[in-house]
Amino acid sequence: MIPEPRPPRAGVWPSGGLGPLGRRLFAAFAVVALASVALLTVAALIGTDRGLSSAHQADRQRAADRVAAAAADAYRAAGGWTSADLSAVRSLASGAGAGLTVRDADDETVSGGSGTGSGTEDEHGMPGSGRGHHGQGAGSGPSASASVVADGRTVGSVSLVFSAGSGSAGLSVAWRWVVVAAVGALALALGMSWFVTRRLTAPVVRIAATARALAAGDRTARARIDAPGELGDLAHAFDAMADDMGHTEQARHRLAADVAHELRTPLASLRAGLEELRDGCTEPTPHRLAALHDQALRLGRIVDDLGELAEAESARLSLHLAEVDLTALAEAATAEREPELRTAGLTVRATPGPVPLLVRADADRLHQALGNLLSNAARHCRPGDTVTVTTSATPSEALAEVADNGPGIPADELPHVFDRLWRGARARATDGSGIGLAVVKELVTAHGGTVTAASGPNGGTRLTLRLPRSAPQGPRLGLGLDAEPRVTSRANTPRGI
Incomplete structure (x- = not known):
C-alpha cells in the first residue's frame, strides 16, 4: 500500500487536490467508467426487456393452451359447438x-x-353469432392463440387478446433496479478512480516536490516513499541519485580543500624564500636557489598530476578501443620503467602469461595505468626489494599484477589507496601527491575493469588489474603484434604517485 506522503517543505508541495497529471488520469478513468456503465446499462435494459417479454409471451401462450383444452372438453361434452357450454372457457x-x-x-x-361471460346469444339461446366478429374485449394488446383439438382432429381455435399494459409492471420494476444499479456502479467506479488516481500520482508529486527542493539547494531532501512496483523503484532510484549527488558534492568540496592544502605548502615556501631574497635577508646561494627550485618542481608535479587525474576521469569519452595484447603491453611498460626501478635499487622480474592475452582497450591509456603501478612500486619500495610483473588469465578476465616484497600497506589504509589525494604513511614519507593510483582506478574503470590492492601481514604489496577478455575477431590492432609498443609521449613520462 502506498502511504500518504507527508507535506514537503514550503514552496514545493502543490496547494491541494490533484495535479495536472492526476486530473488527466481521473478524467480518463471517469470516461472509461462512464462508458462501461452506460454500455452495461443499455445491454441490461435491452436484455431485461427481451427476457421479460419472452416470459410474458410464454405465459400468454400457456393461458391460451389451457383455454383451448377447456374449449375441447366443452365441444366433446356437447358433441359440437351449437350446444357447447363455454362458461368455463370464459x-x-x-x-x-x-x-x-x-x-x-x-x-x-x-x-x-x-372474457367475462356476458357474450351475446342467438334466438336459440346459444352464445354469440356472426361471422368475423371478434367480440367487445378484443382490444389491440398482445395476443395468443391455440387450436382446439377434440378426438385427434382440429375442430376450431381460441384467441386471447390481452390488455396493452399486460406485464409492464414487472418490466418497469426491472428497469428501475437496473438504473439504480447503474447509478451505484458509476458512483463506485468514480470513487475508485479518485482513490487510484491519488495513489498513483501521490508518489510522482512527492518526487517532483523533492526534485524542486534539491534544485532550490536543500541537499537533504529525499522522497522516502515505500511503494510497490515501478513507483517504488522510481522513488528508490531517485533517492539513490540524490545520495550520489550529495556524495559527489562532498567529494568535490573535499577535493577543492585537498588541492588547496597540497598547493599551499610549496607556494608558501616559494613566497617566503622569494621575499627573503627580495628583502636581502638571505644571499642567493646555490643551495638556497636549489631549495626554491625543488619547491617549484613539486608544485609543477602536483599540477601535472591533477591535470592527469582530470584527463583520466574523462577517459571514458576519449578511449580509442582496439584488441590489445595485455602480455605484450605489460612487457613494454616494464621495459620502459625498468631504468627508474633499477635506479631505486630494485630488482625487476617479469612472468609473462599466455600470448596473446587479448583485451579490448586503449593501448596508450592502459600503458599509462601499468606505468603508474610500476612508478608507485619504485617510489615506495626499499632498495634491494624485488618487483614482479605477472600476467595471467581466467575464462572471462585478463589479469596484470604488480607485486613487491616491500614494507607493505597497513590494513587500515588498504581501502583508501585508490582515493584521490589520499596519502598514507608511505606516501607522506616519500612526498607523494596521492593521485597516481587514483588515475589508475579511473583508467581501468573506464575500460570496464577493476583494480585492487592487497598486502600481507609480513609486508609486500600486490596491485591487481582485471579487464574483460576479448575473443579474437578479424585483424588485431595494438600491442602484441609488433615488437614496439604503441604509446604516446604522455605515457613515456614517469608520473609521481
Whole structure:
C-alpha cells in the first residue's frame, strides 16, 4: 500500500487536490467508467426487456393452451359447438385478463366477448353469432392463440387478446433496479478512480516536490516513499541519485580543500624564500636557489598530476578501443620503467602469461595505468626489494599484477589507496601527491575493469588489474603484434604517485 506522503517543505508541495497529471488520469478513468456503465446499462435494459417479454409471451401462450383444452372438453361434452357450454372457457380467459374469441373449423366465430361471460346469444339461446366478429374485449394488446383439438382432429381455435399494459409492471420494476444499479456502479467506479488516481500520482508529486527542493539547494531532501512496483523503484532510484549527488558534492568540496592544502605548502615556501631574497635577508646561494627550485618542481608535479587525474576521469569519452595484447603491453611498460626501478635499487622480474592475452582497450591509456603501478612500486619500495610483473588469465578476465616484497600497506589504509589525494604513511614519507593510483582506478574503470590492492601481514604489496577478455575477431590492432609498443609521449613520462 502506498502511504500518504507527508507535506514537503514550503514552496514545493502543490496547494491541494490533484495535479495536472492526476486530473488527466481521473478524467480518463471517469470516461472509461462512464462508458462501461452506460454500455452495461443499455445491454441490461435491452436484455431485461427481451427476457421479460419472452416470459410474458410464454405465459400468454400457456393461458391460451389451457383455454383451448377447456374449449375441447366443452365441444366433446356437447358433441359440437351449437350446444357447447363455454362458461368455463370464459372464466379461464377472464382469469388470465384477456378477451376471448372462439372460432369453429370454418373460422366462423362461435363465441366472442370480453372474457367475462356476458357474450351475446342467438334466438336459440346459444352464445354469440356472426361471422368475423371478434367480440367487445378484443382490444389491440398482445395476443395468443391455440387450436382446439377434440378426438385427434382440429375442430376450431381460441384467441386471447390481452390488455396493452399486460406485464409492464414487472418490466418497469426491472428497469428501475437496473438504473439504480447503474447509478451505484458509476458512483463506485468514480470513487475508485479518485482513490487510484491519488495513489498513483501521490508518489510522482512527492518526487517532483523533492526534485524542486534539491534544485532550490536543500541537499537533504529525499522522497522516502515505500511503494510497490515501478513507483517504488522510481522513488528508490531517485533517492539513490540524490545520495550520489550529495556524495559527489562532498567529494568535490573535499577535493577543492585537498588541492588547496597540497598547493599551499610549496607556494608558501616559494613566497617566503622569494621575499627573503627580495628583502636581502638571505644571499642567493646555490643551495638556497636549489631549495626554491625543488619547491617549484613539486608544485609543477602536483599540477601535472591533477591535470592527469582530470584527463583520466574523462577517459571514458576519449578511449580509442582496439584488441590489445595485455602480455605484450605489460612487457613494454616494464621495459620502459625498468631504468627508474633499477635506479631505486630494485630488482625487476617479469612472468609473462599466455600470448596473446587479448583485451579490448586503449593501448596508450592502459600503458599509462601499468606505468603508474610500476612508478608507485619504485617510489615506495626499499632498495634491494624485488618487483614482479605477472600476467595471467581466467575464462572471462585478463589479469596484470604488480607485486613487491616491500614494507607493505597497513590494513587500515588498504581501502583508501585508490582515493584521490589520499596519502598514507608511505606516501607522506616519500612526498607523494596521492593521485597516481587514483588515475589508475579511473583508467581501468573506464575500460570496464577493476583494480585492487592487497598486502600481507609480513609486508609486500600486490596491485591487481582485471579487464574483460576479448575473443579474437578479424585483424588485431595494438600491442602484441609488433615488437614496439604503441604509446604516446604522455605515457613515456614517469608520473609521481
